[in-house]
Structures are given as C-alpha cells and as structure tokens.
Amino acid sequence: MTPTVRQALAKSGLIPVDAKALLAHVLGSNRAWLAAHEDDTLTPDQANQFEALGRRRRDGEPVAYLTGTREFWSLTLAVTPDVLIPRPETETLVEFALSKLPRDRAVRVLDLGTGSGAIALALAHDRPQASVLASDNSDAALAVARGNARRLDLSNVAFTTADWYAGNPMESWDMIVSNPPYIGAVDPHLQQGDLRFEPVAALSSGVDGLAALRVIVGGARERLVAGGWLVVEHGYGQSDAVQALFRAAGFSDLMSLRDIAGISRVVAGR
Secondary structure (H helix, E strand, O other): OOOEHHHHHHHOOOOHHHHHHHHHHHHOOOHHHHHHOOOOEOOHHHHHHHHHHHHHHHOOOOHHHHHOEEEEOOEEEEOOOOOOOOOHHHHHHHHHHHHHOOOOOOOEEEEEOOOOOHHHHHHHHHOOOOEEEEEEOOHHHHHHHHHHHHHHOOOOEEEEEOEOOEOOOOOOEEEEEEOOOOEOOOOHHHHOHHHHHOOHHHOEOOOOOOHHHHHHHHHHHHHEEEEEEEEEEOOOOOHHHHHHHHHHOOOOOOEEEEOOOOOEEEEEEO
16 A cells, blocks of 8 residues: 555655655645645555655755756756756855846846856846856756756846856956855865765865866956956855955955855955
C-alpha cells in the first residue's frame, strides 16, 4: 500500500523543508496544498518518484537541481547544474542596485557572469525602462538564462557570450553588476554541501578568490558613465580587500552592504 502525504514526508529521512519541496514538486503542488491534503494517498508512481528524489537529496544533491527551479526576488527561475544556484544573499545586491536605478528614464546595465540570469532578470523585471545586457562565458549557462527571460516575458534584457569584459561591447554603462566566483581554489568549502554539485568555474577564482574581482573592478571605471555605479558580491571576510580594489581603481562613495545574515556581502562604488 502506498503512503499518504503525511507518511511519505515522515519516512523520507529528510529535513521537513526539503521533504516538502520535493514532494510538492512530484505532485505538481505547493506546501500549502500538502498541509491541506496530509491524508491523501500517493500513487505508486508518485511514491517511487519521491523516494528516488529523496535518495538523491540524502546523497547531497541540492534541492534546486532536483526540482529544476529556485525562487529569487519573487521570480521563479529554472536552474540546472550548469549554473550557480541563486541565493537569498544576492538579493542584497539587487536591492541596492534598484535603489540607484531610476524608474522614470532609460538606463543601461551590464551584468557580468550572469549564470541563471538571476540578477539581470530581477533588475529588468523591476525597472522596465532599463536595458540590461547579461553576459557569461558559458553557453550552457546562457541557455538557462535566456529560457528564464522567455518564461518571464522580459524583453528588456539581452544576452551575450563574453569572458568578463572581453567580448562585451566597449560602451558606457550606467551600472555594472556582478556576482562573480570568489572562493579560493583550495578552500575546503568547495568540497562541502551544495557546493560539491555546483559548477566550479562559477564558484572559485584564483588562490585567494579575488582573481575575477580584480578584472571586474579594474576594468569597470572606463566603461561607466560619470557617476555610474559598480556593484559586486564578494565572499566572507573579503570586504576590506574588495574595497581596496575599488579605491585603487579610482572609485569613490564606497559602500559595504550586509546580507540577511548580517555578513558583509556587497561592495558598491562610483
């Protein structure tokens, strides 16, 4: 006899938030539906699918890759193992960027290393008059990002293949944003948790994790309009080093922003 919703969740061996996300995915429902239908019985196929996903999650695979989606800035994004999983911490960058982008006139934004398109799509969604160019050196990642833009029906964002600035048009931007790789190449965190399954190129950059940030900060000022903003995410304990890169590149009005956990996560300057 196949289990009920309640029994399946209880026997899954997963923490409740993961179990509910996976079962809701299998059933094509949401967590509110699960709560209201705890005594409903799963079909054999549903029970088998849930058990297979549960086994993969117990082996460490991220829930976002198992369901193929992740919520970011109220947007539902498709994600695959070709892209970094969007995280709530990055919404700190989006919130600040939006505070500096006017609602009532056209502006041009460049997103470097867009991955799933999370930052670019959030900005394009909330600033319809903005023109956003999202670039990445991974064609597989760009395919995911383009698909997300289509599903969200966002026509004010374009995509291009580029290696940071190489391949992007040498034009003046009102804002440059990036969540680049910033983990050191030998950092043990790369072998822990969800990071084991995410693309290393989207996570790690040089021995100290700052290689990509050096390129991004060093090349930004000549590509920004007067008073234009550069806004980047960085890793734990890197704020001082990143601010030093900004100062060396001639940026002023530097700001260090903390994420939802109170950790310094973003540096901005113009």
